[in-house]
Amino acid sequence: xxxxxxxxxxxxxxxxxxxxxxxxxxxxxxxxxxxxxxxxxxxxxxxxxxxxxxxxxxxxxxxxxxxxxxxxxxxxxxxxxxxxxxxxxxxxxxxxxxxxxxxxxxxxxxxxxxxxxxxxxxxxxxxxxxxxxxxxxxxxxxxxxxxxxxxxxxxxxxxxxxxxxxxxxxxxxxxxxxxxxxxxxxxxxxxxxxxxxxxxxxxxxxxxxxxxxxxxxxxxxxxxxxxxxxxxxxxxxxxxxxxxxxxxxxxxxxxxxxxxxxxxxxxxxxxxxxxxxxxxxxxxxxxxxxxxxxxxxxxxxxxxxxxxxxxxxxxxxxxxxxxxxxxxxxxxxxxxxxxxxxxxxxxxxxxxxxxxxxxxxxxxxxxxxxxxxxxxxxxxxxxxxxxxxxxxxxxxxxxxxxxxxxxxxxxxxxxxxxxxxxxxxxxxxxxxxxxxxxxxxxxxxxxxxxxxxxxxxxxxxxxxxxxxxxxxxxxxxxxxxxxxxxxxxxxxxxxxxxxxxxxxxxxxxxxxxxxxxxxxxxxxxxxxxxxxxxxxxxxxxxxxxxxxxxxxxxxxxxxxxxxxxxxxxxxxxxxxxxxxxxxxxxxxxxxxxxxxxxxxxxxxxxxxxxxxxxxxxxxxxxxxxxxxxx
Numbered sequence: 001x002x003x004x005x006x007x008x009x010x011x012x013x014x015x016x017x018x019x020x021x022x023x024x025x026x027x028x029x030x031x032x033x034x035x036x037x038x039x040x041x042x043x044x045x046x047x048x049x050x051x052x053x054x055x056x057x058x059x060x061x062x063x064x065x066x067x068x069x070x071x072x073x074x075x076x077x078x079x080x081x082x083x084x085x086x087x088x089x090x091x092x093x094x095x096x097x098x099x100x101x102x103x104x105x106x107x108x109x110x111x112x113x114x115x116x117x118x119x120x121x122x123x124x125x126x127x128x129x130x131x132x133x134x135x136x137x138x139x140x141x142x143x144x145x146x147x148x149x150x151x152x153x154x155x156x157x158x159x160x161x162x163x164x165x166x167x168x169x170x171x172x173x174x175x176x177x178x179x180x181x182x183x184x185x186x187x188x189x190x191x192x193x194x195x196x197x198x199x200x201x202x203x204x205x206x207x208x209x210x211x212x213x214x215x216x217x218x219x220x221x222x223x224x225x226x227x228x229x230x231x232x233x234x235x236x237x238x239x240x241x242x243x244x245x246x247x248x249x250x251x252x253x254x255x256x257x258x259x260x261x262x263x264x265x266x267x268x269x270x271x272x273x274x275x276x277x278x279x280x281x282x283x284x285x286x287x288x289x290x291x292x293x294x295x296x297x298x299x300x301x302x303x304x305x306x307x308x309x310x311x312x313x314x315x316x317x318x319x320x321x322x323x324x325x326x327x328x329x330x331x332x333x334x335x336x337x338x339x340x341x342x343x344x345x346x347x348x349x350x351x352x353x354x355x356x357x358x359x360x361x362x363x364x365x366x367x368x369x370x371x372x373x374x375x376x377x378x379x380x381x382x383x384x385x386x387x388x389x390x391x392x393x394x395x396x397x398x399x400x401x402x403x404x405x406x407x408x409x410x411x412x413x414x415x416x417x418x419x420x421x422x423x424x425x426x427x428x429x430x431x432x433x434x435x436x437x438x439x440x441x442x443x444x445x446x447x448x449x450x451x452x453x454x455x456x457x458x459x460x461x462x463x464x465x466x467x468x469x470x471x472x473x474x475x476x477x478x479x480x481x482x483x484x485x486x487x488x489x490x491x492x493x494x495x496x497x498x499x500x501x502x503x504x505x506x507x508x509x510x511x512x513x514x515x516x517x518x519x520x521x522x523x524x525x526x527x528x529x530x531x532x533x534x535x536x537x538x539x540x541x542x543x544x545x546x547x548x549x550x551x552x553x554x555x556x557x558x559x560x561x562x563x564x565x566x567x568x569x570x571x572x573x574x575x576x577x578x579x580x581x582x583x584x585x586x587x588x589x590x591x592x593x594x595x596x597x598x599x600x601x602x603x604x605x606x607x608x609x610x611x612x613x614x615x616x617x618x619x620x621x622x623x624x625x626x627x628x629x630x
Contacts, residue, residue: 039165041117044260045216046299049448050349052262052358052392057444062167062360063436064118064394065111065409069097070154071122071222072177093138094127094150094177096157098399100140101412104157108164110410111398113422115436119166120219120362120394121158122173125193125201127151130177141416150177155208162214169264170205171219171362172198180222187227189220189245199249206257217262218253219362220246223306225270232268234287237458242268244458247293254296255465263295264360266304267345274316274323281314284344285359290593292355294452294500296463298483302392303355305345306363309378313340330378337381346389353589354453354499358392365396368426369406376427383431387438395432449503449602451588454480454488456496456550464546466513467559473517474549477556481547485509488545488606490599492592493576494553494620499591500546503602505629508544510564516540518558524608530573531610531623538608538625542567545606554619555611563630571607571627574598577618600626 042055054060072094098107111119127150134153139145145153161168174186175193185191189198202218209215224232224242234243250263268287272280284305295301309330311317317328329337348359366379386393400408402419409432410420421429454461456478462468464481473479482488482500487508490499502508518537530536539545539560544567547559574581576598583601591597598621600606608625 039214041167043167043213043216045167045262046297047262047302047358048299048445049351049356050358051441051445052302053445059441059443059445060117060167061390061440062118062169062392062394063116064120064167064169064360064362064392065114065116065398066120066122066171066363066394066396067096067157067398068122068173068396069399070095070127070150070157071124071171071173071180072126093134094124094130095134095138095153096121096399097397097401098410098412099142099145099153099157100138101401101414101416102418103141104160106416107399108160108166110418110422111166112164114409116398117165117167118169118216118394119161119398120169120171121154121161122171122222123154123205124174124177125172125198126175126177127154128201128205158209158212158215162212165214167214167216168209168212169217169219169262169362170209170215171222171264172202172205173222183226183228187225188232188240188242189224189249190239191227195239195245195248198245199252202249203252203257206253206261210258210260215261217264217302219264219266219304220249221266223269224266225268226272231271234268234283235291235455235457241458243287243291243293247295250293250295250301251463254300255468259297261300262302263300264302264304264362265293266306266362269306270316274318276323276325280316280323282311282316282344285348286344288348288355290590291455291457292357292453294354294454294461294463294483296465296468296483298450298452298486298500298502301357302360303345303348303357304360304362307341307345307361307382308364309366309375309382313344329382330372330374332378334381334384337378338385341382341385346391352449352451352587354451354591355589356451360392360394361386362394363396364393365407366428367406368420368428370427379428380431383435387435390438390440393435449501449587450486451503452483452486452500453591454482454498454500454547456480461498462547467515467547469513470515473515473559474557477549477551479547479549479559481559486546488547489602489604490582490588490591490597491548491576491606491609491621491624493596493598493622494618495592495595496550496553496620497592497595497597498548499588499597499599501588501602503587504604508563508605508629509546510562512562514562515546516543516560518560519556528570530571530608530625534610534612534622536608536610536625543607545609548609548621550620552619554613555609555621558609560607565630567605567607567627567630569627571604571625573610574600574624574626575622576624577622598624600624603629605629 267284312328314326402413461480463483467481486500537558543560549556582599604626610623
């Protein structure tokens with residue numbers, strides 16, 4: 001949920017908040033595996049370009065909603081009229097809302113009636129470590145859950161959703177079990193805890209539900225934003241680097257816990273002090289244009305963004321302080337809104353770029369009691385955009401309490417009676433039905449080429465599991481290696497960036513696990529000097545490049561593997577020491593913004609790197625040896 005106005009007003013005192021999450025896991029044993037009911041899709045989910053596909057390669061569009069509560073709801077006395085504080089006065093006891101009022105099986109039946117196929121299920125780190133059973137009143141309509149801890153109840157909910165045919169995406173929403181999302185001590189993944197502990201919690205959760213068939217993804221952290229003093233960043237390499245933290249957690253989840261999961265990485269939701277005259281804004285996914293994630297599985301990355309009418313491109317949603325001159329999304333025309341959505345998020349779905357991935361709008365919403373005409377128009381415009389762009393989405397929230405939360409799709413009174421978007425009189429119903437029923441890409445999707453960036457800006461970028469299994473192949477250097485199934489096709493001159501792809505061929509590598517670390521010119525054949533006067537690191541005969549290493553800006557080694565079919569030919573030299581040298585309209589995009597880049601054609605592979613150590617010359621890579629694919 002976006003920044004809460006009532007919470008923002010407390011910013012001056014928020015710096016003193018302390019997190020209380022434990023540093024060791026004391027949770028009960030993992031829940032048993034379950035037998036899922038029949039459904040029209042099969043796990044696991046993966047990606048093909050901008051689309052998510054199921055286990056059979058068929059498009060799976062995330063038509064989702066957020067079942068909140070396990071992350072903690074605000075329990076103070078904030079105004080329920082604040083747009084982002086619509087759970088004020090409620091207490092979820094750290095479990096999904098509604099279990100005190102409605103039997104679990106009836107809740108799931110109502111979810112199915114909405115037409116959704118996926119549930120984003122928030123949790124807090126504090127919930128993971130809590131060993132105190134919830135009060136009986138918290139599960140009054142579900143007596144089978146009495147005496148259970150919040151995590152055990154979360155287990156039951158995850159299992160029931162999976163059994164009922166829903167895809168489940170776990171979402172680390174908060175560190176402490178309280179309502180977010182202002183200056184509340186939950187601004188970053190490592191607010192009050194270390195990045196290492198946060199990653200450990202994710203490994204624990206991914207392992208815990210690895211045997212639950214329809215747990216298909218993990219949303220790493222909700223609405224990363226500024227605290228009272230500092231901004232998060234995307235790629236600076238410090239303790240506030242969300243890009244690096246997400247990369248760390250994602251690869252650990254896929255390598256240590258569950259390789260089947262989608263990894264959802266949200267953009268940065270807010271930076272700067274939200275006061276007129278001071279720099280502030282919502283970067284969202286814009287930074288991925290120049291620095292995108294590459295995971296150990298090239299088909300598991302999903303990017304995410306949140307949009308609410310009361311926020312804006314430079315508006316946090318705050319009321320009472322600043323931002324009075326910055327338009328909200330609901331103040332934009334339809335054309336202006338479309339442009340903002342494209343610029344801040346949906347450019348990621350552009351085909352054939354290093355950042356290409358599905359975009360999941362994992363939160364958007366509005367109240368059924370909304371009377372502001374601009375806000376109502378925004379809801380129609382944004383749902384039209386999602387429908388027209390065949391977007392993946394998740395409404396916030398799914399379940400609420402009658403009389404307290406008119407934002408929820410489904411609301412229940414103390415006797416369990418339902419009201420909301422399925423019932424008469426809800427003005428949102430027409431827009432919801434349009435979104436749910438609009439034409440959508442379906443069926444089997446053909447494989448599309450993958451393009452992925454390698455970055456050694458602040459450390460290693462070894463994304464090959466086969467290479468990782470061999471240990472440290474160049475101690476002391478920053479190392480980069482393409483994900484398995486991809487080959488190195490491009491390099492930058494001085495920034496340590498690389499470009500990987502599988503375009504133009506199926507798996508090029510032999511099943512042989514062997515690899516060669518090349519540190520000199522011994523594999524350059526007699527009469528084969530393709531970069532006269534330069535040091536050449538060339539793969540052995542039949543091999544091709546999948547990685548490289550650097551010490552500072554200087555090339556240290558090339559990493560080669562054998563091809564599955566004969567690889568030969570003299571090839572051509574692609575120089576990039578004095579200018580860009582990439583094919584016209586080169587796919588992959590600008591993988592090293594501001595630096596000279598060289599790139600082989602899509603019908604070629606790279607077999608060597610040349611560089612110089614001459615005085616006065618820049619020490620980075622200068623040329624690639626590109627050869628035609630067999």
